[in-house]
Amino acid sequence: MRSPGPLTRRDLLRAAALTALAAPVATACSGGYDDSPDPLLPLLLRATSDAEAATALAAAPEHADLARQVAQARTAQARALRAEVDRLNRPVPESPPPAPPHTVDSIEALGGRLAEARQQAAELVPKLPRHRAGLVGSVSAGCAALQQLAPALGAEQPGEVSRVATGALAEESVAALQEALAAEHAAVWVYGLVSAFLPEDFGKGIEAGTDAHRDRRDACERVLTAAGATPRPPEPAYLPPQPVTGTESAQAVVITAETDAARAWHGVLEHSDDARLRVLATQALVGSATRCTSWRMEAGMSPAAIALPGRGEQRP
16 A cells, blocks of 8 residues: 655645535534523423313312313413424433422412413513514413413403513514504404493403503504604504494404404514513513403303414404
């Protein structure tokens, strides 16, 4: 075998060129993949445990219907989270994050679990890619909707949204926020409309819903103005999907308004990278989810609580 001779200048230049070409390939293969644990995994494990705990609690006759609704919704949330975790296919950690126990001893304890899941998801929303922010915000709102089913689960209507000032926003974020503003204008108008058709015992709900949507309308206008955009004005009137003639049709149009608002705020989550705007959008989405649950309960709709508010739920 012949020993290789000394490298010439031409050999050195060729080797340097090949090394330069190989470097980007190595970077693309090794540096572009995030091998950290999936941040959605704790949400998935919690949703799965909550669904199993609710299913076990449903064996008690006094909690059967309520616990069954929670189990079905949390199962649907777990299924959506699982699909996203599987899609990204990040490495499974050797020591998975701890999941809550698979049983609870009371409906109040189940409500506490929902509150924890709601908060855990809401805190994660600002840190995620857009499509994941929409999913996780919907999970948070879905847990709040389930709580609204009964006082024992922690039913409450959220208060005013945070006063945020984002400054400049991307064009698609402005467009999504304008859609949310349009939904809020419509909701304020709808609550005014139904006040003429619903009995007096609906008065507090109408007043609370009107105040909430005015608050969210004002929040939209503040953020849009700070971003240098002109807020969309309200229409003189809106056309309901069906004529409003009495209690049943009035309830249906309020449910439609809340559903449309939830869908619009979910759209803001999917079209914005601004953490402050995402916090506002999550709060607004939670508000519409809880109010929609209350109205669906009044109307006798099943399920009363939507598992993933804002993600294509059907109109009444």
